Amino acid sequence: MSAISATPxxxxxxxxxxxxxxxxxxxxGAIVLxxxxxxxxxxxxxxxxxxxxxxxxxxxxxxxxxxxMAQAVPVLAGxxxxxxxxxxxxxACIASELVNxxxxxxxxxxxxxxxxxxxxxxxxxxxVVYGRLQPIIVTLATxxxxxxxxxxxxxxxxxxxxxxxxWAATNSLRDLAxxxxxxxxxxxxxxxxxxxxxxxxxxxVLVALLVWVPFKRTVTGxxxxxxxxxxxxxxxxxxxxxxxxxxxxxxxxxxxxxxGLYLAIQTGSGNADIPQAGAYTLNSIAAVxxxxxxxxxxxxxxxxxLIGALILRxxxxxxxxxSIDPLLQPLVEGVVLLxxxxxxxxxxxxxxxxxxxxx
Amino acid sequence: xxxxxxxxxxxxAPWSADTKYFQWDKKDGPYRIAVVNGFVGNTWRIQxxxxxxxxxxxxxxxxxxxxxxxxxxxxxxxAQLGAIEDFIxxxxxxxxxxxxxxxxxxxxxxxxxRENVVLVPFDNVLDTDTVMQxxxxxxxMGRQWARFVLKELEATGKTSGKILEVRGxxxxxxxxxxxxxxxxxxxxxxxxxxxxxxxxxxxxxxAQKVTADALxxxxxxxAVITQGGSTGxxxxxxxxxxxxxxxxxxxxxGFRKLVAKHAGDGLKGLSIGQSPGLVAISIKAAVAALEGxxxxxxxxxxxxxxxxxxxxxxxxxxxxxxDNFFTVNEFPPCGVNISGPxxxxxxxxxxx
Numbered sequence: 001m002s003a004i005s006a007t008p009x010x011x012x013x014x015x016x017x018x019x020x021x022x023x024x025x026x027x028x029g030a031i032v033l034x035x036x037x038x039x040x041x042x043x044x045x046x047x048x049x050x051x052x053x054x055x056x057x058x059x060x061x062x063x064x065x066x067x068x069m070a071q072a073v074p075v076l077a078g079x080x081x082x083x084x085x086x087x088x089x090x091x092a093c094i095a096s097e098l099v100n101x102x103x104x105x106x107x108x109x110x111x112x113x114x115x116x117x118x119x120x121x122x123x124x125x126x127x128v129v130y131g132r133l134q135p136i137i138v139t140l141a142t143x144x145x146x147x148x149x150x151x152x153x154x155x156x157x158x159x160x161x162x163x164x165x166x167w168a169a170t171n172s173l174r175d176l177a178x179x180x181x182x183x184x185x186x187x188x189x190x191x192x193x194x195x196x197x198x199x200x201x202x203x204x205v206l207v208a209l210l211v212w213v214p215f216k217r218t219v220t221g222x223x224x225x226x227x228x229x230x231x232x233x234x235x236x237x238x239x240x241x242x243x244x245x246x247x248x249x250x251x252x253x254x255x256x257x258x259x260g261l262y263l264a265i266q267t268g269s270g271n272a273d274i275p276q277a278g279a280y281t282l283n284s285i286a287a288v289x290x291x292x293x294x295x296x297x298x299x300x301x302x303x304x305x306l307i308g309a310l311i312l313r314x315x316x317x318x319x320x321x322x323s324i325d326p327l328l329q330p331l332v333e334g335v336v337l338l339x340x341x342x343x344x345x346x347x348x349x350x351x352x353x354x355x356x357x358x359x
Numbered sequence: 360x361x362x363x364x365x366x367x368x369x370x371x372a373p374w375s376a377d378t379k380y381f382q383w384d385k386k387d388g389p390y391r392i393a394v395v396n397g398f399v400g401n402t403w404r405i406q407x408x409x410x411x412x413x414x415x416x417x418x419x420x421x422x423x424x425x426x427x428x429x430x431x432x433x434x435x436x437x438a439q440l441g442a443i444e445d446f447i448x449x450x451x452x453x454x455x456x457x458x459x460x461x462x463x464x465x466x467x468x469x470x471x472x473r474e475n476v477v478l479v480p481f482d483n484v485l486d487t488d489t490v491m492q493x494x495x496x497x498x499x500m501g502r503q504w505a506r507f508v509l510k511e512l513e514a515t516g517k518t519s520g521k522i523l524e525v526r527g528x529x530x531x532x533x534x535x536x537x538x539x540x541x542x543x544x545x546x547x548x549x550x551x552x553x554x555x556x557x558x559x560x561x562x563x564x565x566a567q568k569v570t571a572d573a574l575x576x577x578x579x580x581x582a583v584i585t586q587g588g589s590t591g592x593x594x595x596x597x598x599x600x601x602x603x604x605x606x607x608x609x610x611x612x613g614f615r616k617l618v619a620k621h622a623g624d625g626l627k628g629l630s631i632g633q634s635p636g637l638v639a640i641s642i643k644a645a646v647a648a649l650e651g652x653x654x655x656x657x658x659x660x661x662x663x664x665x666x667x668x669x670x671x672x673x674x675x676x677x678x679x680x681x682d683n684f685f686t687v688n689e690f691p692p693c694g695v696n697i698s699g700p701x702x703x704x705x706x707x708x709x710x711x
Contacts (some may be wrong), residue, residue, distance in 0.1 A: 059440065263436070266437060267463025275398070326399075
């Protein structure tokens with residue numbers, strides 16, 4: 001390998017960071033956009049840069065961020081999953097029935113919730129792969145099935161998710177420790193530097209780092225990118241196409257399950273809300289695009305989609321600070337979104353050769 | 360929690376004799392108030408937002424309000440909870456909201472209590488007795504429709520028959536309670552009554568379609584009760600050439616127009632509406648609570664009902680205004696006097 005990649009004399013060898021930047025312009029652009037939006041918001045907020053504001057914002061963003069990650073994986077493989085919002089709703093309804101009682105029972109409830117959502121994703125994948133159908137059609141149908149199941153489990157909103165868990169999972173690490181009397185009720189000296197970290201943010205980062213990052217490095221993970229770039233070439237190279245597609249939809253189910261589980265814990269209940277499921281599916285696609293994932297597949301990452309979800313949420317934060325006519329807010333949000341997405345396409349205006357776009 | 364009676368009982372009527380009373384620490388005004396709406400995009404919600412904006416400009420309350428914000432989060436529970444929490448963090452004194460779900464607000468209720476913020480859900484209220492809420496009695500609305508229809512049928516000598524019930528959005532507590540009220544009265548009547556249920560989603564288009572379908576299957580009905588989309592329901596009756604029968608319905612302008620026009624042919628109607636003006640009463644209640652008054656936990660706003668004998672063009676319906684406009688907006692006992700046409704007129708001025 002080293003012999004092939006050795007650079008010709010006289011040509012500067014690009015640093016790893018530079019290469020990473022060139023290959024992930026959308027991702028880095030999304031990070032910069034998010035940082036700008038969020039820091040400005042905190043400057044404008046009367047209590048900006050405080051833990052309370054960060055906790056509130058994190059709580060609001062977790063479910064959408066997970067759904068965006070769920071959407072990103074099939075999109076990377078060149079597909080689209082229209083069932084993510086519905087699977088999230090189904091998972092939340094299951095969790096609202098099971099996540100209560102003693103800690104062991106709650107843990108079991110969480111596992112069943114995540115397991116059911118993951119299994120649902122696997123079924124999506126199996127139908128796409130073995131039924132040889134278009135993902136968009138398959139998931140449109142299975143999404144309706146998921147909502148149907150959710151309505152069956154929870155015909156009316158309700159459920160009693162453990163209130164301590166609700167409080168602990170939607171606050172800072174200090175409150176978590178205090179609720180469960182850990183680490184001297186959260187006053188242990190070593191905990192103090194990180195006591196302000198919101199639990200929802202921690203959950204999000206941990207799942208992204210422990211599930212997505214290792215998965216991306218496996219052959220199956222890289223095959224997902226290969227399918228999105230050129231399925232034919234990936235097939236001719238002997239890559240495990242079917243396995244990768246199955247894995248993509250299964251992982252989407254898992255992430256949607258995480259979203260649903262958190263939603264149930266956050267609201268202490270389950271609600272088979274059909275418009276909400278639809279809104280999350282649509283927003284997940286917007287987040288994926290904002291996060292620098294190409295809808296054609298092969299470019300981007302689930303982490304990018306996570307950032308995209310945060311951008312989407314940050315835009316709506318502004319309506320609470322600035323005085324914008326309430327009936328104009330959807331219009332403003334749409335225009336800002338369009339502008340943000342267009343930023344990513346500006347490069348296309350000044351390329352001399354279309355091939356440059358793919359470098 | 361304290362004992363009653365509360366302030367201004369004519370306006371802030373307690374729901375029932377068992378209703379609890381609350382009292383908050385008195386705060387000095389003027390206050391910062393936010394409205395956190397969920398879904399936006401139908402006439403009712405738009406009229407509600409316009410009413411809220413007009414009400415806070417009313418001289419009676421203008422001086423008590425320092426800052427007023429309205430946001431709509433869409434049908435997204437985390438976004439609505441986040442917006443409420445954000446306003447609590449910003450140090451707002453009161454937050455008025457239409458909940459997107461009857462459950463799930465434990466965290467923000469706890470935070471609001473801790474920060475001494477008055478949280479007032481109205482319209483779609485929460486299944487809890489720990490916050491002050493404002494609504495119309497949906498159960499009673501159903502009962503009134505059923506009683507009216509029974510009375511009108513009896514006047515024509517009918518004591519049994521077939522009734523069409525056009526229901527609202529499935530899974531919603533308003534739809535559930537209105538339907539329970541209707542059935543309660545019919546079940547108590549000797550009958551026998553056969554009640555055919557269809558789901559019209561409180562939407563004219565849907566209600567018209569499902570009514571037409573029901574007429575095609577069942578032929579004729581002796582009376583109709585429609586929870587919403589009432590204009591569409593009547594339109595379907597007219598299109599099918601169905602005889603005009605007694606009807607209970609919502610307070611859309613179009614429905615009242617049709618009842619006024621066809622009452623002589625037998626379309627004897629009772630119109631009761633969930634008013635977008637509830638938002639104004641909720642804001643007023645929030646201000647009263649901040650001023651340290653004793654308030655009922657659940658405030659019952661009187662049902663604005665009018666039957667075919669009381670309809671007057673230019674007073675409680677308007678032939679020159681659109682069909683999907685909601686006629687009831689004013690509540691004189693509460694000093695909420697923003698009439699529907701005033702709001703419509705205001706927008707037109709703004710546009711010009």
